[in-house]
Amino acid sequence: MAIQKKHGKGRLDKWYKLAKEKGYRARAAFKLIQLNKKYGFLEKSKVLLDLCAAPGSWCQVAAECMPAGSLIVGVDLAPIKPIPRVISFQSDITTDKCRSTLRSHVKHLKADTVLHDGAPNVGTAWVQDAFTQAELVLQSMKLATEFLREGGTFVTKVFRSKDYNPLLWVFKQLFTSVEATKPPSSRNVSAEIFVVCRGYKAPKRLDPKFLDPRHVFAELADPTPNNEAKVFEPEKKKRKREGYEEGDYTQHKEISVTEFINTTDPIAILGTYHTLSFQQSPTGDLALATLERLDETTDEIRKCCEDLRVLGKKEFRSLLKWRLKVREKFGLVVKKKKTQEEGEEAAEVAPMDEELAIQEELQRLRDNENSQRKKERRKENERKRKEIVRMQMHMITPTDIGMEQDGIDGARTMFAMKAVNRLNAADKIAAGKMVELESEEESEASSGEEETDDEEDQLERELDSLYETYQEQKQDRDSKLRAKKARKDYEAEEWEGFSGSDKEEASDDEDDDISLSSTKLPQSGSLSKQASLFFDQDVFEGLEDIDELDDENDSAIDMADRPARQSAKEAATKSKAEPSTTEDQKEDGWGSSDEEVEKPDDPRTKDGRLDIDIITAEAMALAQQIATGEKTAQDMADDGFNKFAFRDRDGLPEWFLDDEGKHSRPHRPVTKAAAAAIKEKLRAINARPIKKVREAKARKKFKVAQRLEKLRKKSALLAEDESVSEKDKAQAIAKLMSKAAKKKPKQQVKLVVAKGANRGISGRPRGVKGKYKIVDSRMKKDIRAQKRVAKAQKGR
Numbered sequence: 001m002a003i004q005k006k007h008g009k010g011r012l013d014k015w016y017k018l019a020k021e022k023g024y025r026a027r028a029a030f031k032l033i034q035l036n037k038k039y040g041f042l043e044k045s046k047v048l049l050d051l052c053a054a055p056g057s058w059c060q061v062a063a064e065c066m067p068a069g070s071l072i073v074g075v076d077l078a079p080i081k082p083i084p085r086v087i088s089f090q091s092d093i094t095t096d097k098c099r100s101t102l103r104s105h106v107k108h109l110k111a112d113t114v115l116h117d118g119a120p121n122v123g124t125a126w127v128q129d130a131f132t133q134a135e136l137v138l139q140s141m142k143l144a145t146e147f148l149r150e151g152g153t154f155v156t157k158v159f160r161s162k163d164y165n166p167l168l169w170v171f172k173q174l175f176t177s178v179e180a181t182k183p184p185s186s187r188n189v190s191a192e193i194f195v196v197c198r199g200y201k202a203p204k205r206l207d208p209k210f211l212d213p214r215h216v217f218a219e220l221a222d223p224t225p226n227n228e229a230k231v232f233e234p235e236k237k238k239r240k241r242e243g244y245e246e247g248d249y250t251q252h253k254e255i256s257v258t259e260f261i262n263t264t265d266p267i268a269i270l271g272t273y274h275t276l277s278f279q280q281s282p283t284g285d286l287a288l289a290t291l292e293r294l295d296e297t298t299d300e301i302r303k304c305c306e307d308l309r310v311l312g313k314k315e316f317r318s319l320l321k322w323r324l325k326v327r328e329k330f331g332l333v334v335k336k337k338k339t340q341e342e343g344e345e346a347a348e349v350a351p352m353d354e355e356l357a358i359q360e361e362l363q364r365l366r367d368n369e370n371s372q373r374k375k376e377r378r379k380e381n382e383r384k385r386k387e388i389v390r391m392q393m394h395m396i397t398p399t400d401i402g403m404e405q406d407g408i409d410g411a412r413t414m415f416a417m418k419a420v421n422r423l424n425a426a427d428k429i430a431a432g433k434m435v436e437l438e439s440e441e442e443s444e445a446s447s448g449e450e451e452t453d454d455e456e457d458q459l460e461r462e463l464d465s466l467y468e469t470y471q472e473q474k475q476d477r478d479s480k481l482r483a484k485k486a487r488k489d490y491e492a493e494e495w496e497g498f499s500g501s502d503k504e505e506a507s508d509d510e511d512d513d514i515s516l517s518s519t520k521l522p523q524s525g526s527l528s529k530q531a532s533l534f535f536d537q538d539v540f541e542g543l544e545d546i547d548e549l550d551d552e553n554d555s556a557i558d559m560a561d562r563p564a565r566q567s568a569k570e571a572a573t574k575s576k577a578e579p580s581t582t583e584d585q586k587e588d589g590w591g592s593s594d595e596e597v598e599k600p601d602d603p604r605t606k607d608g609r610l611d612i613d614i615i616t617a618e619a620m621a622l623a624q625q626i627a628t629g630e631k632t633a634q635d636m637a638d639d640g641f642n643k644f645a646f647r648d649r650d651g652l653p654e655w656f657l658d659d660e661g662k663h664s665r666p667h668r669p670v671t672k673a674a675a676a677a678i679k680e681k682l683r684a685i686n687a688r689p690i691k692k693v694r695e696a697k698a699r700k701k702f703k704v705a706q707r708l709e710k711l712r713k714k715s716a717l718l719a720e721d722e723s724v725s726e727k728d729k730a731q732a733i734a735k736l737m738s739k740a741a742k743k744k745p746k747q748q749v750k751l752v753v754a755k756g757a758n759r760g761i762s763g764r765p766r767g768v769k770g771k772y773k774i775v776d777s778r779m780k781k782d783i784r785a786q787k788r789v790a791k792a793q794k795g796r
């Protein structure tokens, strides 16, 4: 099966092209063609109603397939351009007005077929937004029951959702045959499905409940509520179609924390309840009392339990972790052990006798303490490792990391040369390899720890995947977020800090495998005191590879520039991502500045420099400081070395990085003048007309200039003509001027009614010159009536 693209150009598939070729107004035409090919209802129909018909491709198909002289009526919220042989009007199919207009067109006739391809216009400010697609289907069904003849056909689009089954049930009550099908032209990625209901039973009396959305959709409640979604989207309130749960008429749901600890499905509780209560029951709950006394039950946890609906991912995570810890303490979980014979994991639950429980408890506490210590040790090693890398990259000197206090060869030096030497690390470093300082013992420990952390890891993985799904769903809904992500991906692809071969070094960095080739020793003559102190260390003894010093210096400078450039880029990205007014306005579709909209993707100028526009107050303040000499490039490079510059991203979950990106960044001072300058700049940007308007204005200006030039030439010729008197010249020129100043009358558009010889013709009607427009008689009457009403209202 061919993979269909979901985005932009993916929509322009073969059906789209075919529709263009055949002159259909939408690719949807092929859905009806394919449905009709399978069920053949159009050829048998003489009266057809098309509900939600705009732009009108289904009407076009109906007009082609139905016998001559058939009555086709199309209605939609949006206007439908006239279609030969089709009557169309604009109305909301959920209103009585639409029903009566339909009646006025159909008169006493009954429809053989009713089509419905409606989809609510999500995203506009229309009241109809309130209707879901399923409710719209039910509305169209209601119209169908009124207009269809016995044995008639109703074709409708339905989205596969929880309302799908109730709808199908209703259809089956009213039609002898109900079939759901997905025509090949319907995109696979779309949840739409078409239901063809044949053989309308035309009951004498129809229970109104059949067509009442509240009743129909309340019949079947969602069997498996999506609690995960509720956890990550606590604010989103679903319409309470089902009403309240049996016997529960309160809005606020509370559950005891002990139940949260004991449950096997904590996510369900977090998604359903509002509060985890620490309230003691009248009979006294021992577990709760113990729980209250535990160190793990911090104030933060208590606060989180008070209102689950306001919590974010981080808080849910800490609640779940807390639950795990408490369960462990209560002995509700026995660690996973590998059974020797089967090698399979045996987990579970056990009511233990008291003695055993205490011993287990002590053992567990000891294990915990051990793993905590090991974790810290590991962290410390990791930190050391990174510092060594940074030292190799000339980013810090021993002074910076406190080597001087401990002595360069001291036992506790940060750059523990002894440890390094013990592992032959110096050689390895010289050979361009990074050394893991972790000893065997520690790696053993960490593997042991991994086992103990299994459950937490599993939890983290689950949470991460839930978060990813949540983000994807959010992106699907939010175009702004999608754009932001695309921008982020683009940024991620480019890296400004290195040039040419340095790129390899950058990728090596990710593997913790730093090559010394680009960090060769600088000339001692040019070293600062701190730098020479750094290079005096033993590890650099015997390293003779000091040629190509120029290259090295370049890379060192690149390195020094890296954080500064990175922060400049971050500022630029931020400013591009969050220019509160411009960006929002672009989304809204007003006041957009087209230069920004139409900027090519690559934010560089031709000479390869980053094309960063200063549009944040921070950037402006910085620019001002540089311009006034308050700051130098060196200062900026120095500023780049801050706690945010070298953030470790390895292995960190996406949601955490997102959060960090938003909140954990340097706050640079903003001057009043810079803020005012940016405000002024944005005001100017927003005041600019959109590109189309500018182009139209420019065209107009150009035409005026052309006319003026023509006039000038003509009057010059006249002036040179000696055979004409001065008076005549003046008169002729004045005439020319007044002629040029006169506006040309607009060419009238001739309305041609599509009846008689003009019915169904394509191209220019016979005997019509100039601009023309084909209309149906109904439209002409409607427009005349509208004009009459408007005139009457004006006269009042």
Ligand SMILES: C[S@@+](CC[C@H](N)C(=O)[O-])C[C@H]1O[C@@H](n2cnc3c(N)ncnc32)[C@H](O)[C@@H]1O
Pocket (backbone or CB within 6 Å): 025, 026, 028, 029, 051, 052, 053, 054, 055, 056, 057, 058, 059, 075, 076, 077, 078, 091, 092, 093, 094, 117, 118, 119, 120, 121, 128, 136
């Ligand atoms: C997918 S389009 C229909 C395409 C049409 N079948 C064709 O072939 O050109 C869905 C249409 O439903 C219309 N619609 C949505 N809600 C409506 C309502 N309450 N009343 C009338 N039309 C509605 C929209 O205006 C939109 O034009």
